[in-house]
Ligand SMILES: Nc1nc2c(c(=O)[nH]1)N[C@H]1C(S)=C(S)[C@@H](COP(=O)(O)OP(=O)(O)OC[C@H]3O[C@@H](n4cnc5c(=O)[nH]c(N)nc54)[C@H](O)[C@@H]3O)O[C@H]1N2
Ligand SMILES: Nc1nc2c(c(=O)[nH]1)N[C@H]1C(S)=C(S)[C@@H](COP(=O)(O)OP(=O)(O)OC[C@H]3O[C@@H](n4cnc5c(=O)[nH]c(N)nc54)[C@H](O)[C@@H]3O)O[C@H]1N2
Ligand code: SF4
């Protein structure tokens with residue numbers, strides 16, 4: 047057993063420190079790093095399960111050229127030639143990179159340098175366009191730089207934390223736990239959530255505002271007016287350090303409480319309560335995320351929020367400020383190197399000739415890009431219409447995650463040359479690659495990432511690269527060299543980091559916020575031992591935590607700008623044909639397109655299939671019952687999802703998670719439904735507001751199956767596959783029932799020739815059950831019914847691989863797992879596999895608090911991600927008792 051390696055979690059932007067210890071048996075033990083200042087030892091459910099996602103079975107291990115295994119030399123030559131030819135024949139703007147906030151800073155730096163400084167085009171954009179672009183644009187408009195002013199500590203020291211468009215409990219769980227702990231220690235702290243849905247985050251709130259989708263600008267305009275009228279204006283700060291207040295107030299005019307309430311769908315009393323709370327509390331942090339950014343008014347939403355902080359001078363001081371929490375582990379690092387099509391590098395601007403000259407000289411670059419490149423949505427449109435001849439996609443899965451995803455797939459299919467660098471072999475995007483390059487994954491790669499609070503941490507390797515996998519930066523540098531460019535000869539990430547740090551200080555006399563010049567000379571040992579630090583860190587200066595407390599901003603006059611943000615409705619509008627608004631987002635235990643979290647059985651059991659959440663009133667009107675399948679359609683595309691009926695969803699709006707792709711389900715890529723409407727300033731797509739219709743899918747049969755082998759599901763109308771311990775589970779359904787069920791079962795489960803198959807059928811009712819035993823143990827089972835199959839899934843999964851006696855075999859076919867307690871129910875705590883039924887039973891037996899549940903079931907005592915859900919179950923039980 048080797049010692050623990052100190053590294054950083056590869057998922058969300060909280061940026062938790064991880065201690066990874068590879069064991070002799072090939073397993074890797076994962077613990078939170080008690081010394082890391084982001085998490086102080088905590089990890090959430092996804093972080094805790096990292097060790098279960100490291101298997102190599104689905105990994106891409108060798109380069110492939112048009113489907114055939116190739117040597118690195120051949121693959122790299124091929125890529126270099128295709129890019130060189132396209133540039134020679136069609137110019138630098140005929141090629142593009144589409145990269146990712148999941149690259150390390152060093153990878154990202156190389157990609158940006160190659161495209162902007164050597165190919166000479168701005169055509170490098172990133173999935174951060176779908177994620178942070180509105181925040182970047184809002185920061186630049188207000189501050190003159192893309193600066194997150196505060197730190198995590200500010201959330202803990204604030205007296206009021208407003209969370210708008212952020213499901214922090216599920217998406218930034220450890221930061222949420224820090225907030226929850228601070229509130230528990232200081233009960234006077236107030237929390238307001240603003241979200242059209244009731245989420246796990248809103249469980250912690252003193253006030254939840256169930257805002258109408260897209261209403262944020264109206265609400266914050268109203269707040270600005272209220273603050274100005276209620277003498278909360280910090281006149282000294284506004285006069286000395288800002289400009290543009292009159293314009294902002296002009297745009298907000300008319301949004302009195304009544305009007306703001308009408309536009310936001312809230313009651314005047316709720317709005318007033320929020321306004322008064324904000325006005326009366328000096329220490330306020332406003333946290334925002336995708337409910338704000340992913341909107342056709344995303345940049346205005348950001349500025350409407352920042353306006354309120356500028357007006358009150360509540361920025362850059364402890365416990366105060368606007369706080370954009372970043373999604374991906376290195377969303378911030380990407381911004382620092384200039385990974386977006388409209389940035390240059392090191393927070394310098396493409397349209398600033400002085401900046402271009404600085405970067406060109408520093409890089410010794412032959413032809414620096416002099417205009418912004420295509421932003422993600424436009425970029426893929428250019429791929430579709432043939433302007434882009436060669437495209438390199440790295441660490442992102444656009445066939446599933448970009449809006450109008452079916453059109454993106456069509457664009458990839460017609461692009462003359464597509465390179466994909468990924469860690470897994472089969473994704474919805476890798477299918478379209480001419481050249482597929484195997485990248486080293488988390489645990490194998492080395493570099494730095496920057497979290498939401500500007501803290502730079504090392505990711506360190508603790509596993510050897512498998513097969514022929516190589517680092518992303520190395521792939522780009524090799525292609526650059528083969529294209530004849532010099533300046534790409536680094537011997538490792540330390541050398542790249544050094545160059546990046548030096549560039550940040552180059553010609554920077556304090557006019558640019560991003561300066562980590564203190565590390566411009568870092569040597570290999572220093573880089574290896576680099577402890578997490580906040581930027582900025584200019585040479586010769588000590589650490590500095592916050593920006594703007596001194597009233598110095600980065601516009602040429604040193605002042606911040608108020609931005610006029612006139613309210614406007616979302617781009618899509620509901621109609622008789624598309625009466626519902628589709629909102630999309632995340633669930634607690636999955637990460638994006640599931641290429642990694644989808645491998646851990648305990649993470650897939652929180653939600654095992656794609657779903658759509660519908661309010662009970664809408665469900666009734668549409669004739670939808672819980673667990674039905676529903677066809678959801680927009681003007682762009684459709685999906686087939688399981689119906690979850692819940693009060694947490696407001697009437698007129700539905701919610702679907704973004705995670706399921708063609709790899710895990712029949713038809714669940716929700717981005718196929720999303721229109722490519724973008725914010726006019728940031729180019730960020732409106733992913734949270736799509737007019738849709740919903741109707742019941744007339745299923746002739748529903749099925750549930752478990753199997754030790756992967757099930758042959760393709761061709762079925764509905765299927766969703768997920769791993770379980772020792773095999774797979776599948777939810778199934780179809781519009782037409784097969785005439786021959788035993789044959790259909792055999793095609794699906796593929797029993798061995800010598801297998802024993804026990805069957806139960808009730809042809810009149812359309813009920814069929816099959817249990818397959820191989821070598822005496824249960825190897826597969828299929829349950830079919832004309833309505834959604836009611837079977838204790840947890841119990842059935844638990845029987846896989848077990849030798850069952852005659853009586854047990856009969857009980858299994860009868861679909862009865864003995865006593866009901868044997869079924870834990872839907873998973874709540876993924877660390878200790880505790881389900882709804884167990885928690886409800888414990889509450890009924892007297893465990894009336896989250897901690898009491900923890901002492902009897904352990905649920906919620908490890909990562910804590912499920913504590914809000916446990917709280918809700920306790921509340922639900924006591925409400926049921928009271929009623
Ligand atoms: N478990 C998990 N965690 C993750 C990720 C993951 O895939 N899984 N991904 C990471 C990434 S890259 C990101 S960007 C972050 C995203 O983190 P979040 O932004 O917190 O997550 P989302 O679920 O996309 O959306 C947040 C909320 O916005 C609400 N919303 C929708 N429309 C509106 C509106 O008009 N106004 C307001 N005020 N709210 C609205 C939604 O109902 C939703 O609850 O999460 C990161 N963390
Ligand atoms: N409708 C809707 N759409 C959305 C969103 C939404 O809320 N609603 N959210 C948007 C947001 S905020 C985001 S961030 C995007 C995320 O969308 P994507 O970036 O497309 O999602 P991921 O699944 O994270 O894709 C990462 C890919 O990189 C691979 N990978 C992992 N590690 C490495 C590595 O080290 N090197 C390389 N080369 N590859 C690696 C993974 O296997 C995976 O295929 O989705 C966006 N799309
Ligand atoms: S909160 Fe969870 S997903 Fe985010 S960095 Fe920490 S452990 Fe990873």
Ligand SMILES: [Mo]
Nearest residue numbers: 176177373374
């Ligand atoms: Mo994101």
